[in-house]
Amino acid sequence: MTPAMSEGDVQMSSLSAGGNQDSNSTTSVVELKVQEGLPKYFFLAAASTSLLVMALIMIFLFREGLAIFGKVNPVSFFFGKAWYPTYDPPEFGILALIVGSVSVTLFSSLVAIPLGVGTALYLSVLAGPTVREYVKAAVELLASLPSVVLGFLGMVVIAPAMQQILDVPTGLNIVSASIVLAIMAIPTITSISEDALYAVPRDNLEASYALGATRWETMSRILVPGALSGIGTAVILGMSRAMGETMVVLMVAGGAAQIPSSLFDSVRPMPASIAAEMGEAPFGGEHYHALFAIGIVLFLMTLIFNLVATYISNRFQQKGASTL
Amino acid sequence: MGRPARRENSGIPLRCYPFWVGPAGVGCLALYASVWSYLIVSKPGYLVVRPTIFGGGELKMMWKTLWENIMNKFFKMGKLIIFGILITVLPLCPSSAGADEKISITGSTTALPVAQRLAEDYMDTHHEVSISVAGTGSGDGIRAIIDGSADIGTSSRDMKAKEVALALEKGLKPVKQVIALDCIVPVVNSDNPLTDLNLAQLRGIYNGKIRNWKDVGGNDKPIVAISRDSSSGTFEVWQEKILNKDKVRPDAQLQASNGAVAQAVAGNKYAIGYLGIGYLNSNLKPLKVNGVTASFETTKTKVYPIFRELFMFTRGKPTGPVKAFLDFVKGPKGQKIVREEGFVAIN
Numbered sequence: 228m229t230p231a232m233s234e235g236d237v238q239m240s241s242l243s244a245g246g247n248q249d250s251n252s253t254t255s256v257v258e259l260k261v262q263e264g265l266p267k268y269f270f271l272a273a274a275s276t277s278l279l280v281m282a283l284i285m286i287f288l289f290r291e292g293l294a295i296f297g298k299v300n301p302v303s304f305f306f307g308k309a310w311y312p313t314y315d316p317p318e319f320g321i322l323a324l325i326v327g328s329v330s331v332t333l334f335s336s337l338v339a340i341p342l343g344v345g346t347a348l349y350l351s352v353l354a355g356p357t358v359r360e361y362v363k364a365a366v367e368l369l370a371s372l373p374s375v376v377l378g379f380l381g382m383v384v385i386a387p388a389m390q391q392i393l394d395v396p397t398g399l400n401i402v403s404a405s406i407v408l409a410i411m412a413i414p415t416i417t418s419i420s421e422d423a424l425y426a427v428p429r430d431n432l433e434a435s436y437a438l439g440a441t442r443w444e445t446m447s448r449i450l451v452p453g454a455l456s457g458i459g460t461a462v463i464l465g466m467s468r469a470m471g472e473t474m475v476v477l478m479v480a481g482g483a484a485q486i487p488s489s490l491f492d493s494v495r496p497m498p499a500s501i502a503a504e505m506g507e508a509p510f511g512g513e514h515y516h517a518l519f520a521i522g523i524v525l526f527l528m529t530l531i532f533n534l535v536a537t538y539i540s541n542r543f544q545q546k547g548a549s550t551l
Numbered sequence: 552m553g554r555p556a557r558r559e560n561s562g563i564p565l566r567c568y569p570f571w572v573g574p575a576g577v578g579c580l581a582l583y584a585s586v587w588s589y590l591i592v593s594k595p596g597y598l599v600v601r602p603t604i605f606g607g608g609e610l611k612m613m614w615k616t617l618w619e620n621i622m623n624k625f626f627k628m629g630k631l632i633i634f635g636i637l638i639t640v641l642p643l644c645p646s647s648a649g650a651d652e653k654i655s656i657t658g659s660t661t662a663l664p665v666a667q668r669l670a671e672d673y674m675d676t677h678h679e680v681s682i683s684v685a686g687t688g689s690g691d692g693i694r695a696i697i698d699g700s701a702d703i704g705t706s707s708r709d710m711k712a713k714e715v716a717l718a719l720e721k722g723l724k725p726v727k728q729v730i731a732l733d734c735i736v737p738v739v740n741s742d743n744p745l746t747d748l749n750l751a752q753l754r755g756i757y758n759g760k761i762r763n764w765k766d767v768g769g770n771d772k773p774i775v776a777i778s779r780d781s782s783s784g785t786f787e788v789w790q791e792k793i794l795n796k797d798k799v800r801p802d803a804q805l806q807a808s809n810g811a812v813a814q815a816v817a818g819n820k821y822a823i824g825y826l827g828i829g830y831l832n833s834n835l836k837p838l839k840v841n842g843v844t845a846s847f848e849t850t851k852t853k854v855y856p857i858f859r860e861l862f863m864f865t866r867g868k869p870t871g872p873v874k875a876f877l878d879f880v881k882g883p884k885g886q887k888i889v890r891e892e893g894f895v896a897i898n
Contacts, residue, residue: 311798313781323801382811387818396773396821399804482780482805493804503780503807509688514782 288526292519295319299513304520310484310495312504312514319517323484325524327494330487331404331480332470338409339469340462343416347458350417351424352446370414378478381407386479395491399481402490407475412465419464423457424450459539467532471525473498497525652872657685658692658705661733661784662861665892666705672888673879680872696725696864702873704864707733707784726869727862730880732895734828734850734858735788738813738835742820745769747839750856753793756823759800764821776803777815777824785809789825792857809893825857829893850895861894 307320386398481493663686670682692704755761817834849855886896
């Protein structure tokens, strides 16, 4: 023991180590601080890693993407309809790609919202415990399916079937891509909506029943309005997932860079374009920078979706149980 | 589609080193890691700074001493660590032991997968040779020959007059060897009654002027044109031989691989697509072009119109290991690989 050791340290060590003075098991304030400090700094480092990675990705994305605007006018980039990146002279108009992404996202949410929210309502209100267990497990299983498997399903089963049944020119179109994307978005929407429905205070529901309201009235006027912010968040997050999904749209959307005139036209959403062309784009060329610029657009769109989701969940939060 | 998909990525350099170097390095590191984990698990106090080392409890001081303590213990095992690191890093160095002769190949992305397989197979039987393969584009392959940065340049086109002049200026006489033929076949769904199209009709279908099968002698149904991505080598051939300078119609479905084209055409009775001859299968109906059936024979005799040659250029008459490698490529084993990668063999 050095003279600098204070009384408190000794007491501390005798308290925690039961007075054992063996040097290996002696615990002092210093050791406690190390033992307390190490995990703290470890977790701090872990948390800052993701922050750092995020920052680096942003810097890289913007540095590589903004370079295209030195060569291509932003107006003709965002509003040009022709995407011919490898021709001479090349044309970099991404309007068709943006419209492609937006159309599959919107149509897939049209399919996914009723199914996802409906499943959540059924699970939280109507289903018995056994049924709920099985349905919940199935929905969670759906979430764990790799997107390439769903894409393959869309390409080999849904697209040819749709083409034959409806006799449309091609089965690789907005509708079939949206159906597959909806399958992927349903688990997200269902599980977040279900949490929101459970968060509605039971007192409100019981009060409603006590006033003689039927189950349907209670559900439509108390439960759903009470959970609306959570359901809104769920929908937005589901849409954001559909917007960023790559493999499915690459395989099922058809890949034609055109502005669709019907729901049965092929489109080329932004992630599909990046995935298909990045491998062959000459490093540092205009095409390469244009693909990164598409990445920026995609990033900003999903960012907006996430901000809206955060806003909704903060703004319309259920303020506690209304008990007396 | 039993064939391996034609890989169209950029090059991965291939190197040779004694097989035991990798496992031995991993073994040393594992030994090292296990000693450390034993110490940490069995003696939890081992890493912890003891009060005898310093007094007080200032944070800064503590971290400094903790660091010193760790470094101190770390270096007790210095020899083992250095040996472990050396032996792990060694195989990653370009100048590894075991390969006396080096050949570098660069150029066309279309030829990349086949060049890669050729190099791998050649190195399996010739341990004294190390071959690196890269693919960035045909122009790069020819440039690399002229400036001497590669021994073999692959290219899917012949040298341009300008490039020949540049080579002559440097006193070089580049030698070209055809190693394979890339033959592209238009295909339709097996329900389609059509059997034959000419080059003008194909051009009209792909530039968007012809939109209905009845205009080329089929049923009154819309045409769904399926194309490859505009960055692929297959698309380049199509662009060169069929579209000329025209743009592919904007509603053409661009697929990312030969396999995806095959799948899309097989699943749609209105579709037309095109793919490398090696990717034909029984679910697809290949079309005759100008009345000629695409086959290995008609491609070799150049009767079938939609094909191109893949070249390997050398700086002069090939000698030594480069010559040996090129002989292997043009020999039966090399040409077998060419066929397996979906191209047409030259003999």
